[in-house]
Amino acid sequence: MTTENITNYHAKYFAYELTRQRRGGDVDRLATSLFDASVDLNPHQIDAALFALQNPLSKGVLLADEVGLGKTIEAALVICQYWAERRRRLIVIAPAALRKQWANELSEKFHLPTQVLDARTYKQQRDQGIYDPLDQDVISVMSYHFAAKMEPQLRTIPWDLVVIDEAHKLRNAHRESHRTGQAIKRTFAGCRKLLLTATPLQNSLIELYGLSTVIDEQLFGDAISFRRQFMRNGNDIEGLRRRLDEFAKRTLRRQVLEYVQYTHRKALTIPFTPSPDEQRLYHLVSGYLAREDSYGVPSRQRHLVSLVIRKLLASSTTAIIQTLETLKERLESLHNQHQVEQDWLATLLADESLDEELLESADTDEVGEVNAQYLIEQEINPTRLQGEIAEIEQYLSLAKGIHEDAKSHALVTALETGFARMDEMGAPRKAVIFTESRRTLEYLSRFLERHGFADQVVTFSGTNNSPGITGIYQRWLTEHSGSDHITGSPAIDRRSAIIDHFRDSAQILVATEAAAEGVNLQFCNLVVNYDLPWNPQRVEQRIGRCHRYGQQFDVVVVNFLNQRNEADKRVLELLSEKFQLFDGLFGASDDILGRLESGVDIEKRIAEIYATCRTPDAIEAAFVALREKLEADIDVRMRETESKLLEHFDEQIHDLLRIQRDKAKAQLDRTGKLFWKLTRHSLANQAVFSDCHLTFQLKESPLSSVPTGEYWLIRKEKGIKPPEHAHIYRLTHPLGEHVLDHGRRQETPTVTLRFQLADHPLRISVLEQLPTQSGWLELNLLELDSFQHEEHLVFTGLADDGTRLDQEACERLFNISALVEKQAPEPPADLAPLAKRQLDATLSRVLEENHGYFQRERDKLEAWAEDQVASSEAQLEDTRAKIKDAKRRSRIAESLEEQKAAQEVLKSFERQQRRDRQLIFDVQDEIEEKRDALIDALERQMHRKSQTHRLFRVRWELA
Numbered sequence: 001m002t003t004e005n006i007t008n009y010h011a012k013y014f015a016y017e018l019t020r021q022r023r024g025g026d027v028d029r030l031a032t033s034l035f036d037a038s039v040d041l042n043p044h045q046i047d048a049a050l051f052a053l054q055n056p057l058s059k060g061v062l063l064a065d066e067v068g069l070g071k072t073i074e075a076a077l078v079i080c081q082y083w084a085e086r087r088r089r090l091i092v093i094a095p096a097a098l099r100k101q102w103a104n105e106l107s108e109k110f111h112l113p114t115q116v117l118d119a120r121t122y123k124q125q126r127d128q129g130i131y132d133p134l135d136q137d138v139i140s141v142m143s144y145h146f147a148a149k150m151e152p153q154l155r156t157i158p159w160d161l162v163v164i165d166e167a168h169k170l171r172n173a174h175r176e177s178h179r180t181g182q183a184i185k186r187t188f189a190g191c192r193k194l195l196l197t198a199t200p201l202q203n204s205l206i207e208l209y210g211l212s213t214v215i216d217e218q219l220f221g222d223a224i225s226f227r228r229q230f231m232r233n234g235n236d237i238e239g240l241r242r243r244l245d246e247f248a249k250r251t252l253r254r255q256v257l258e259y260v261q262y263t264h265r266k267a268l269t270i271p272f273t274p275s276p277d278e279q280r281l282y283h284l285v286s287g288y289l290a291r292e293d294s295y296g297v298p299s300r301q302r303h304l305v306s307l308v309i310r311k312l313l314a315s316s317t318t319a320i321i322q323t324l325e326t327l328k329e330r331l332e333s334l335h336n337q338h339q340v341e342q343d344w345l346a347t348l349l350a351d352e353s354l355d356e357e358l359l360e361s362a363d364t365d366e367v368g369e370v371n372a373q374y375l376i377e378q379e380i381n382p383t384r385l386q387g388e389i390a391e392i393e394q395y396l397s398l399a400k401g402i403h404e405d406a407k408s409h410a411l412v413t414a415l416e417t418g419f420a421r422m423d424e425m426g427a428p429r430k431a432v433i434f435t436e437s438r439r440t441l442e443y444l445s446r447f448l449e450r451h452g453f454a455d456q457v458v459t460f461s462g463t464n465n466s467p468g469i470t471g472i473y474q475r476w477l478t479e480h481s482g483s484d485h486i487t488g489s490p491a492i493d494r495r496s497a498i499i500d501h502f503r504d505s506a507q508i509l510v511a512t513e514a515a516a517e518g519v520n521l522q523f524c525n526l527v528v529n530y531d532l533p534w535n536p537q538r539v540e541q542r543i544g545r546c547h548r549y550g551q552q553f554d555v556v557v558v559n560f561l562n563q564r565n566e567a568d569k570r571v572l573e574l575l576s577e578k579f580q581l582f583d584g585l586f587g588a589s590d591d592i593l594g595r596l597e598s599g600v601d602i603e604k605r606i607a608e609i610y611a612t613c614r615t616p617d618a619i620e621a622a623f624v625a626l627r628e629k630l631e632a633d634i635d636v637r638m639r640e641t642e643s644k645l646l647e648h649f650d651e652q653i654h655d656l657l658r659i660q661r662d663k664a665k666a667q668l669d670r671t672g673k674l675f676w677k678l679t680r681h682s683l684a685n686q687a688v689f690s691d692c693h694l695t696f697q698l699k700e701s702p703l704s705s706v707p708t709g710e711y712w713l714i715r716k717e718k719g720i721k722p723p724e725h726a727h728i729y730r731l732t733h734p735l736g737e738h739v740l741d742h743g744r745r746q747e748t749p750t751v752t753l754r755f756q757l758a759d760h761p762l763r764i765s766v767l768e769q770l771p772t773q774s775g776w777l778e779l780n781l782l783e784l785d786s787f788q789h790e791e792h793l794v795f796t797g798l799a800d801d802g803t804r805l806d807q808e809a810c811e812r813l814f815n816i817s818a819l820v821e822k823q824a825p826e827p828p829a830d831l832a833p834l835a836k837r838q839l840d841a842t843l844s845r846v847l848e849e850n851h852g853y854f855q856r857e858r859d860k861l862e863a864w865a866e867d868q869v870a871s872s873e874a875q876l877e878d879t880r881a882k883i884k885d886a887k888r889r890s891r892i893a894e895s896l897e898e899q900k901a902a903q904e905v906l907k908s909f910e911r912q913q914r915r916d917r918q919l920i921f922d923v924q925d926e927i928e929e930k931r932d933a934l935i936d937a938l939e940r941q942m943h944r945k946s947q948t949h950r951l952f953r954v955r956w957e958l959a
Contacts (some may be wrong), residue, residue, distance in 0.1 A: 006677050006678075006817060007820055008746040009746075009753060009818075009820075010681070011678055011681045011682065011743040011924040012744065012779075012816055012952060013746055013779060013793070013951070014675075014677060014678045014743060015740050015742075015744045016781060016791075016793055017674060018674055018675060018678070018740060019740050019744065020791035021789055021790050021791045022058045022787075022790065022791075023788065023846075024054040024055065024056060026665055026878065027046065027663040027664050028815045029053055029081065030081055030664075030667075031426075031667055031671050031831060032081060032671075032732065033078075033084060033086035033110070034055060034668055034671075035668060035671045035672065035730065035731055036111060036714065036730040036732050036753055036804070037076075037109060037113070038109050038714065038728070039073060039076070039109040040716060041077070041659075041664070042256065042259045042260055042548075043259060043658065043664065044069065044259070044660075046664050047660050048065065048071075048074040048251065049075075051063075052074070052075075052078045053078060055853055056788040057787050057854070057856070058192070058216075058246075059192055059215055060193030060214075060247065061215070061247045061248065061249065062197070062200060062215065062247060062249070063075070063194065063195070063249055064198065065198065065249075065251040065252075066253050068218055068253065068260075068549075070260075070271070070549065071100065071196045071198070072105055072165070072652070074196075075165075075194055075196055076110050077110075078194060079092075079106065079110070079112065079139065080110045081260065082160055082161050083112055083139075083732070084731070084732060087160035089158060089160045090139045091134075091139070091142070091154075091162050091163070092106075092139045092141045092142075092165065093143070093163070093164045093184065094164075094166065094620055095143065095144065096143040096145065097167050097513075097537070097538065098166070098541075098543060099142065100116060101117050102165070102516075103115070103377050104142050105643075106141075107140055107492075107810065108520075111728075112139055113137070113138045113139065114140075115133070115136075115137045115138050115140055116139065116141045117134070117146065118146050119146065120144065122150075122283070132153070132887065133154075134150075134153060140232065144169060144184070145180070147184060147187065148179065148180045148183035148632050150923050151186065151187045154187045154188075155186070155187050159188060159191040159192075160380060161191070161193075162191050162192070162193065162194070163194045164193060164194070164195050164214070166196070167195035167200075168197040168200060170209075170210065170211060171207035172187055172194075173211070174206075174209060174832045175210070178906035180414050185214055189217075195211060195215060197216065200248070201642040203832060204224065204231075205231050205240070206231065208240075208645075209223060209226045212247070215247060215326075216247075218864040219243070219246075219247060219860065219864070220864065220867055221864055221866075221867025221868045221870065222867070222868065222871050222876075223875065224874055225868065225870045227868060228694070229867065229870065230799060237645065237670060238827060240645060241644070243647050243863070246298045246856065250647055252647060254659050259661070260490060260549060262551075262555045263525075263547070263552070264549050264594065265557055265583060265584065266582075266583065267553070267557055267559070267582035268414070268421075268556055269559050269560075270410050270411075270413060270417070270558060270559070270560050271410070271561045271563050272406050272407050272563065274405075274564055275408050275563065276412075277288070277402050277414075278402055278406060279319065279564055280398065281313075281320070281395065281398050281399055282313060284394075284395055284398070285313055285320065285324075285395060286389070286610075288308060288395075289306045289310065293756040295331055295334055295380065296331055296388060297327075303604070306604070306611060307604070307607040308323075309323055310611075311437075311531070312436075312440075314531055314562075314568065315435055315440045315531040316408070316437065316439065316441075316444075316531075317399050317403055319439040319440045319443075321396065321439075321928055322411050323391045324392055324395055324399065325396065327364075328389060328393065328396065329353065331388055332389060332391045335382070335385050335386065335389065337958070338514050339375070344623075345865050366596050374846075400826060406449050407560055407562075408444065411433070411444070411528070411530065412448075412451050412452065413450075414528060414558045415431055416454075416616055418431060418526040418528070418558060419431070419507075419526070421526075421556055421632050422526060422553075422556075424759060425525075426633050427555065428523065430507060430508075430523060430525070430526065431508050431526040432502075432511055432524050432527055432545065432546065433508060433528040433530050434511055434513070434515070434516065434527070434530060434542050435510070435511075435530045436533060437531070438462070438463075440531065441459055441461055442459070443513055445457050445510050452510055453507065456506050456508055457500050457507075457508045458498055458505075458506040458508070458510075459498075459508060459509070460495075460502075460509055460510070460512070460514060460515040461511070461513070462512060462874060464495065464498060466564045469494065469497075469498060472498060477493070480724055480725075482707065482709065483724055483726070484726075484728055485724065486725050494495055494644075495519070499519060502521075503523050509524070510520075512540065513533075513542075513658075516538065516541045516542045520548070520554075522546060522548050522549075524546050525546055525547075525551060526555075526556050527555060527556070528556070529542065529557070529558065529560070530556040530560070532559055532571065532575070533603075534603040535605070536575055536581060536602060539575060540581060541579050543555065543581065556583075559572055559576075567606075567610050567623075567750075569611075571623075574626070574627065577772075578627055578630055582603060589821055606626075608798045609623065616890075628791075630900075644847075644939055646683050649874075664710045665822065669752050670718065671731075672713065675713075676694060676713060678692075678739055678743050679729075679739050679927075680696075680739070682742045682743060683698070683702070683705050685700075686698060686702060687699060687700075689710075694712065694715065695710060695711060695712040695713070695726070696710075696711050697709070697710055698727075701735075703736075704732060705734055706734050706735045706738070707727070709724045709725065709726070709727060710723070710724065710727065711728075711729040711735070713729050713730075713794075714728050714729060719872070746953065748954075750823070750952075750955075751821070751822065751823055751824050751955070752824045752955040752956070752957060753819070753821070753822075753954045753955070753956050753957070754818055754819045754821050754957045754958075755816045755957065756816060756818060756819070756959055757959060758959060759817070760815070760817075762817075764812050766809050766899070767809065767813065767816075767958060770803065770805075771799070771803065772803060774799070774956060774958065775799035775800050775803075775956055775958050776807070776827050776828060776955055776956070777798070777799050777805070777813070778811060778835055778953035778954070779793060779796075779810075779950070779951045779953075780835060780948050780950050780951065781793060781794075781948065781949045781950075781951055782842055782843060782946065783947050783949070784847075784945075785945040792842055792846065794835075794839050794842050795811065796810075796831065796834055796838050797810045797829065798830070804834070821957075824955035827955070843946055863925045864931070865928060865931040871922045872916070872919055872924075875919070876913065876916040876919075876920060879909055879912050879916050881911060882909045886902060886906040887906060888911055889902045890906060894937075
């Protein structure tokens, strides 16, 4: 970049240009978020973010890209832009399993402050004296379940933007029975929303209506009119598509393969045979769980506890030992005191890394509550209870005699095979081993250290507080002391320390589900499912930690096959063949995985098969039925309809995306140049700059909260990695915000600026061709409060011979360095009127564009009104059909009694017809009145207030 010196006038213009609030629809609206993002953005993501920002009157949009195209990044761009525009009441609603992933993406890639809120963290903040944890300058991330529960508190906040991930979960939100959907609709009714889903349509077009009501109740009429217009009477697909174009956007993988390169995933199945003692323990514990009358598992909690124990039984002997100990303690408490500890179930679950969505789906009062009623109603037989305790002790004795599981030896074989493939590909020897049990994690860590991987193993769990991890963390803190790597949050910093250690020093990461949530492991390409979740969404999430954009090698996915367990075989077949999780370019199929209401439902069905099926034939039949049920969930006709409605086959789409990419690059380049020049000017006396490296050494900090040291301007070029101690410098960094504020506050009296055109390295023909090389110029800021607050910079340029300089020529003038020479004389009389005309013209143009937004919104309201009236007319038509049928029945009545009864029915329908006719008039009046009121409100909003501020006026000369 150039080392030219700039003046206070340049600085003021640059600062306003970088911070002014723009209108939506063009790439420059995303200037800040594009520049500050630490991620390589693709043009379809920029296009989607602009779609979400384009209409200030819209109450929200639906982004429905296929899986793997980065909807999270698209939404994060929008969130980042809102943050830069000081609109900071922002919230993300996502499935429980995706909360940490969202928080990490926003924090690491967009440098935004986040908090994951649930009942525990909310209470912790309240206990710490924070009156309202929701009302802070931080992006809140929470689950659907918690958002519905917190409806009263959430409704008190005027949210600027609500992002709803996996929005297909709300496709039935229009139904009164859908309690979560209804709660979310009520909570965020007046807020702008951004819905994300890869599968907006599953079984019926009415699901699109359901999603539309989450965004805006006035996108369509009611469900009756929607069905009548788009699902019957000719099925007006083209009309529905036109309506959807206003608020829904879908991008297909094949449209963007030019920009998004993915590696493949390869499956590797390792068979193993459990030892006789392992198999005996499995059968004994399975038989115990199948009994309905055991004291160890309370009847109300039986399904959840049985599911948990079966998972741990399949995980490792070490994991089941601790669970059996907890069961034994429960039984002994019953024997000695006829009661159990209040948090018995919480204790059972605490040491494992189970799917939080599974726990949330259970009755909320199951975990941590005494089932007192159970204890009172059940008469405890002391002899039978003592026998059950002895039985559990027998299981424990058998389990403790198993020192090493057969599967753990198979794991060593799997790692050796996997690493051999890594060597063939030229990939680093890195493997992540996933388990659902923290006890299994500890066992595997010790086992691998003893079997050829000494000092090559690191663990990652929900706590990360073992002595070994603490040592890694302390060394990491020392290494990164004084750098931006340290966030100050021990939980986040411990996580970063573990991942860095795995990347730089260790070969193997043994992890619980905590590492499947929001951790980027793209430097690793061997994923081992030591125990396989029954929830396909969790499996995909694990693999997605490595098989993601930026991965350079094919990802090998290792699964284990228990040769002596028919159900385990069928689960692996189901996940491999039906869900296509382990092979191919993109992994799990949209058609099934994305259309699951919840992976937990599949998990429960599989648990039921384990619990009830004994013979291989019964197991086979049960899994065949489950596969058929999944097939039935996918309606081929609906997939074809979805294609017609949401997929655009414009042959020019590649050209359009290429133009979007080029615009974004140009905007990034311009933003970077202006910001760098402004920074050099503002910190000239406090820092030493290196223009060739775009770095500076801050010697004296202007803010107490900003440390001195080395700063690197954020860069998008691959292969450029700042040193560990350096700070990343960006627009929203506290130092960057100081520089921008300092630039806006520059004193700029009327002077003469002598622009050094002859010394400029590039020719600027528009200036060189001016017949007069001097004149006057002023810069004004036009602020408009309309459908949104927007700011426009308007240059007025006039040469001494009367030639007018357009906006581009004035902007090009400030690409050149200048000298402040002297106080300027009085400006010519025609400068001020010219400036006013240009400001008026700019205002007129902006208002005309706003009128376009107004017209689109008016059309939407007109269509909504027509839909509502059509619904009333449909009711009248239905009544007329009933009258026609009643008359027919009256004519064919065979007795006076039948005829009399038919006449009574006919009179009833005729009375209903009169009511329906009156209702049409009433509804029409009511709807038109409401429509007109909404349109009047829009007209008043279109131009509430505008004002101008002169930023500076100068005489210019070219030298």
